[in-house]
Amino acid sequence: xxxxxxxxxxxxxxxxxxxxxxxxxxxxxxxxxxxxxxxxxxxxxxxxxxxxxxxxxxxxxxxxxxxxxxxxxxxxxxxxxxxxxxxxxxxxxxxxxxxxxxxxxx
Numbered sequence: 001x002x003x004x005x006x007x008x009x010x011x012x013x014x015x016x017x018x019x020x021x022x023x024x025x026x027x028x029x030x031x032x033x034x035x036x037x038x039x040x041x042x043x044x045x046x047x048x049x050x051x052x053x054x055x056x057x058x059x060x061x062x063x064x065x066x067x068x069x070x071x072x073x074x075x076x077x078x079x080x081x082x083x084x085x086x087x088x089x090x091x092x093x094x095x096x097x098x099x100x101x102x103x104x105x106x
Contacts, residue, residue, distance in 0.1 A: 001053075004049055011068045017036065
């Protein structure tokens with residue numbers, strides 16, 4: 001099993017996440033984690049799954065057959081996996097142009 005990360009974006013509809021999960025299962029994958037959101041009127045998300053190495057491209061091709069869904073994927077090499085410390089920062093404030101750039105420049 002190899003880790004793969006894929007993004008999905010498209011028109012939201014009932015059963016969309018279920019359809020994606022069924023494809024992951026159908027190709028022998030194991031869903032590890034995900035995050036989904038509505039952005040600019042679209043359904044967007046990313047999924048991490050463990051997939052048999054020989055099934056990665058087949059899974060992505062199958063996901064791309066789902067009506068109105070765009071899928072992009074990235075295999076993760078073992079060297080990219082690390083035990084580095086993880087830091088979570090939560091910021092709350094009034095919105096204004098440039099705020100994200102200012103925060104990411106710190």
